[in-house]
Amino acid sequence: MKLVIGLDGQSSGEKALDFAKSIAKASEACELIVVYVIEWSPFSFQTAEENEQRHKRREEEIAIAMERVVEPAVASLKAAGHDARAIVRHGDVADTIDAVAHSEGATQIIVARSSAGGFSSRIFGSSTANLVMNARVPVTVVA
Amino acid sequence: MRKISSVLLAIVAYLAVALPSFAQEAATTLDERVNAAFANATGWFVSFIFAPIPGTNFSWIVLWLVVGATVFTIYFAAVQFRFFGHAIALVKGDYSDPNNAGEVSHFQALATALSGTVGLGNIAGVAVAVGIGGPGATFWMILAGLLGMASKFTECTLGVKYRNEYPDGTVSGGPMYYISKGFKELGLPGGKILAVLFSIFCILGALGGGNMFQANQAHAQITQITGDYPGWITGLVFAAIVFAVIVGGIKSIAKVTEKVVPFMGILYVGAALVVIIVNYDMIGWAFGQIFVGAFTGLGVAGGLIGALIQGFRRAAFSNEAGVGSAAIAHSAVKTNEPITEGFVSLLEPLIDTVVICTMTALVIIISQQLLIDEATGLYMLNEAGTAVATVDGNSGVALTSAAFGSAISWFPYVLVLAVVLFAFSTMISWSYYGLKAWTYLFGEGKTTELIFKLIFCVFIVIGAAASLGPVIDFSDAAIFAMAVVNIFCLYFLMKVVKAELTSYSARLRSGEIKKFTH
Numbered sequence: 001m002k003l004v005i006g007l008d009g010q011s012s013g014e015k016a017l018d019f020a021k022s023i024a025k026a027s028e029a030c031e032l033i034v035v036y037v038i039e040w041s042p043f044s045f046q047t048a049e050e051n052e053q054r055h056k057r058r059e060e061e062i063a064i065a066m067e068r069v070v071e072p073a074v075a076s077l078k079a080a081g082h083d084a085r086a087i088v089r090h091g092d093v094a095d096t097i098d099a100v101a102h103s104e105g106a107t108q109i110i111v112a113r114s115s116a117g118g119f120s121s122r123i124f125g126s127s128t129a130n131l132v133m134n135a136r137v138p139v140t141v142v143a
Numbered sequence: 144m145r146k147i148s149s150v151l152l153a154i155v156a157y158l159a160v161a162l163p164s165f166a167q168e169a170a171t172t173l174d175e176r177v178n179a180a181f182a183n184a185t186g187w188f189v190s191f192i193f194a195p196i197p198g199t200n201f202s203w204i205v206l207w208l209v210v211g212a213t214v215f216t217i218y219f220a221a222v223q224f225r226f227f228g229h230a231i232a233l234v235k236g237d238y239s240d241p242n243n244a245g246e247v248s249h250f251q252a253l254a255t256a257l258s259g260t261v262g263l264g265n266i267a268g269v270a271v272a273v274g275i276g277g278p279g280a281t282f283w284m285i286l287a288g289l290l291g292m293a294s295k296f297t298e299c300t301l302g303v304k305y306r307n308e309y310p311d312g313t314v315s316g317g318p319m320y321y322i323s324k325g326f327k328e329l330g331l332p333g334g335k336i337l338a339v340l341f342s343i344f345c346i347l348g349a350l351g352g353g354n355m356f357q358a359n360q361a362h363a364q365i366t367q368i369t370g371d372y373p374g375w376i377t378g379l380v381f382a383a384i385v386f387a388v389i390v391g392g393i394k395s396i397a398k399v400t401e402k403v404v405p406f407m408g409i410l411y412v413g414a415a416l417v418v419i420i421v422n423y424d425m426i427g428w429a430f431g432q433i434f435v436g437a438f439t440g441l442g443v444a445g446g447l448i449g450a451l452i453q454g455f456r457r458a459a460f461s462n463e464a465g466v467g468s469a470a471i472a473h474s475a476v477k478t479n480e481p482i483t484e485g486f487v488s489l490l491e492p493l494i495d496t497v498v499i500c501t502m503t504a505l506v507i508i509i510s511q512q513l514l515i516d517e518a519t520g521l522y523m524l525n526e527a528g529t530a531v532a533t534v535d536g537n538s539g540v541a542l543t544s545a546a547f548g549s550a551i552s553w554f555p556y557v558l559v560l561a562v563v564l565f566a567f568s569t570m571i572s573w574s575y576y577g578l579k580a581w582t583y584l585f586g587e588g589k590t591t592e593l594i595f596k597l598i599f600c601v602f603i604v605i606g607a608a609a610s611l612g613p614v615i616d617f618s619d620a621a622i623f624a625m626a627v628v629n630i631f632c633l634y635f636l637m638k639v640v641k642a643e644l645t646s647y648s649a650r651l652r653s654g655e656i657k658k659f660t661h
Contacts, residue, residue, distance in 0.1 A: 042236050042248030045401045047394075048255050048575040051247045051475035056312035058245040090245025099241065 001030045004101040004137070006111040008093070008127070009036070009069045016112040017073055019142045023108075024082050032084040034073045035100050036065050040090040062088050094130035101137040109139045174374050174608045181605060182613035185620070189613075192620035192627075201448055204623045205455045211465050211630035212290035215297050218637055219644060223292035223489045229651070230486040237658045238483065246477030249487045256472035256488065258404050259353075259572030260495050262565035264461030266411075266558070267360045267540035269503040271615070274538050275530045276453025277443035277513070277522050278429070279436025281504040283454025284461075288496025291464025292489040297633050300485030300640045301325060302470030303478065316474020317576070318467035318629050319345070319583045325636045338583070341467065341628040345580035346595075347621035348468070352460060353573020354599060355606025356618040357566035360540045362607040364562040367541055367555065378607030382600040384567070389574050390596045397571055404568045407561045408499070414557070415502035418550040422509045429508045442521030444529055456619065459626065461500055462492035466622055467629035471576045480656075482643040503543055510546040512537070539611055574599050 005020045007013040017034075024030040038061050046054070070086040077084035089096045101109045111128055132139050193202045216223065232238060233249045272280040298318065305324040306316030319338040326334025362377035387393045419426060432441065437454075440446030463469055469488055476484045507513065514523045514532040523532045530538060537545050540562060547554040574596065581595040582588075606614055650656045 038245065040245050042239065042244070043250050045254050045258070045405055046247070046251050047397050047401055048259070048472050048475070048572055049397075050394075051251060051255055051472075052313050052315070054245075054247045054475065055314070055477065059312055061245070089241075091241070096244075 282437030349577025378604035
């Protein structure tokens with residue numbers, strides 16, 4: 001069994017990790033893939049200077065995400081005796097988590113309940129809601 | 144020592160003669176003095192660039208641009224039409240590897256380059272073209288735009304192919320790099336000298352078309368609303384904001400501009416469409432004027448040739464095809480295939496000139512700002528006989544503003560905002576192009592970069608204070624001087640692009656290069 005755990009760097013991610021651990025414990029061979037998506041659109045507008053620096057910034061963003069969010073999560077899963085690895089990607093959060101889960105052949109996606117509220121999520125919907133509506137793999141939203 | 148003292152003596156003698164006249168001039172305004180000094184300092188350069196071919200009144204530089212664009216179109220067998228669909232697919236991201244997400248996309252490189260070119264050239268430049276060359280100039284402008292797509296394709300492919308990638312992951316590219324590296328690779332002499340020459344012209348172009356022309360026309364547009372006041376005041380305000388962005392590193396201003404400008408562009412085209420649709424019964428007549436004017440001149444100064452020169456000149460100034468500036472902006476894209484950026488870049492002259500410039504021209508023609516002699520059907524000239532007479536004697540951006548205003552009364556206010564924002568974003572883009580050329584010449588470093596940025600800000604004030612004539616002449620001359628070096632070098636380097644094109648199209652046909660399914 002393969003589980004994809006989508007994290008957004010918020011504390012609610014802990015709940016998703018705990019839930020994934022409990023499922024993994026119950027099954028014999030279970031691989032846990034921690035996915036963190038850096039929100040990014042190829043259709044945004046940038047200055048020439050930003051473009052020049054983009055590759056460098058991308059590397060930095062990935063390094064920070066690895067260090068602060070993903071590696072601690074993988075370490076905690078491994079400490080609990082699970083087989084775990086990490087993926088950090090740029091893109092639309094919902095689309096990218098779904099794409100990773102689909103290409104990895106995951107059985108299930110586990111995400112925490114959206115922590116973002118307010119105006120923008122009312123208009124555009126939260127990433128969690130978008131994922132639930134569009135994913136090609138079963139999604140569990142941990143409250 | 145004797146030499147120095149004789150030079151000093153000469154200076155003292157000059158001052159003795161010049162000072163009384165200077166004192167007399169003190170009565171004139173600061174703007175007038177800036178204008179006179181500027182016109183004197185740049186006149187020789189302008190005369191050289193726009194010198195006519197002996198025995199004709201056709202500038203050699205215009206012929207140079209047209210021949211360049213035509214040669215590239217023929218050499219690459221109309222690449223701009225054959226690969227048009229593929230260019231759209233690339234911009235949409237159909238061929239982008241999802242594993243490279245987060246890098247500069249084709250769309251972003253195109254949008255950045257476009258924000259440097261879409262601007263006053265499309266609003267004021269077209270008005271100058273149509274105001275002097277009549278509606279017929281539009282036809283030649285469109286033709287120049289279509290041919291220019293091949294020039295842009297050539298230079299942007301080379302820009303990516305020969306860019307410098309530094310260990311920290313940043314990139315620098317542009318004609319100065321492909322000229323020096325490409326010539327070396329082909330075993331040709333003089334690459335370094337030509338690259339240096341290009342860089343010098345690029346700095347002048349950045350200070351001229353990318354700066355002074357923008358400041359000048361932004362001021363002209365603001366005074367339309369506020370009433371007349373000295374240009375150096377607008378210049379100082381602009382210079383302070385640009386200073387805050389490029390020296391102070393206040394990125395938020397640039398970021399806001401980069402996000403607002405595309406919407407301003409869409410709003411502008413939308414408004415133009417409204418004016419055109421409201422006057423739908425005149426569309427046929429307007430195109431008739433464009434075609435007839437293109438081949439007869441319809442009474443404009445210089446006739447057919449006058450229309451042609453204005454059309455080509457303003458198109459080149461607006462879309463910068465063959466100038467080399469876009470190659471600097473496009474070189475940051477993430478791709479393993481330099482030619483893909485060439486395909487994407489060929490959309491630039493299409494959007495800039497064939498679509499947006501034509502919109503402006505149609506609005507000016509349809510709103511009947513240009514006066515026609517009812518008896519002959521020809522356009523009437525102004526008193527000096529240099530340009531077409533207009534309803535209120537407007538020229539440049541004021542003409543465009545009046546044209547829009549005749550259909551949508553409040554639009555001139557929106558246009559002020561659009562002009563100011565376009566001017567600002569073009570200045571930011573060109574400050575970057577100029578800086579790249581500057582650092583190519585003098586090396587990278589905080590002090591050398593600061594010197595250029597300060598010079599850039601000073602020229603904003605000069606540009607806003609000087610009158611349109613000398614500014615537009617110098618701006619054109621500097622930008623066209625870039626094209627002289629760039630196109631000359633592209634003739635030698637185009638076989639490199641041809642090899643890339645042959646290889647890429649073979650792999651595209653065989654299915655080796657395929658779309659990524661998202």
